[in-house]
Amino acid sequence: MEQIQDVEITDEQGTRVLRDELIELAETGKQFRRIVFEDVDGEELAYLTTLSSAYAPVEVMSIYTLRTMIEILFRELKQYTNIESFHSQSLNGVLFEIFCTLIGYVLVEWFRQRHPLRGGVPEAIRTIRTRWNTSLRTYG
Structure with a gap:
């Protein structure tokens, strides 16, 4: 394991640690970049990637978060x-x-934001189909 950098991020939530390392997986013999993000509660979120160190650790985290979304x-x-x-x-x-x-x-998601319902997307679609022409109470 080779340490690339450690970064401390401080904001309104507190100080968090970000570790950027090069590791070698024993089974493959290949090198990977591991970025470990430790939140204020001490929980770790690890990203394993082949992206070069030309990308900042925060950029890598953003890329993978967007990919997941x-x-x-x-x-x-x-x-x-x-x-x-x-x-x-x-x-x-x-x-x-x-x-x-x-x-x-997009309209279903907008409806879900305006009228929070249990059951997620299926319940929102069911509500829209059954009550599309009636008024719903508003949520403040």
């Missing part, structure tokens, strides 16, 4: 919108279906 979005789109099969045979028709699905998903 994109994967969650794709999983939810496949799970709740049936976007795996299309009705149209033309490219223009498929693109139209994808854009309509994305617009619908």
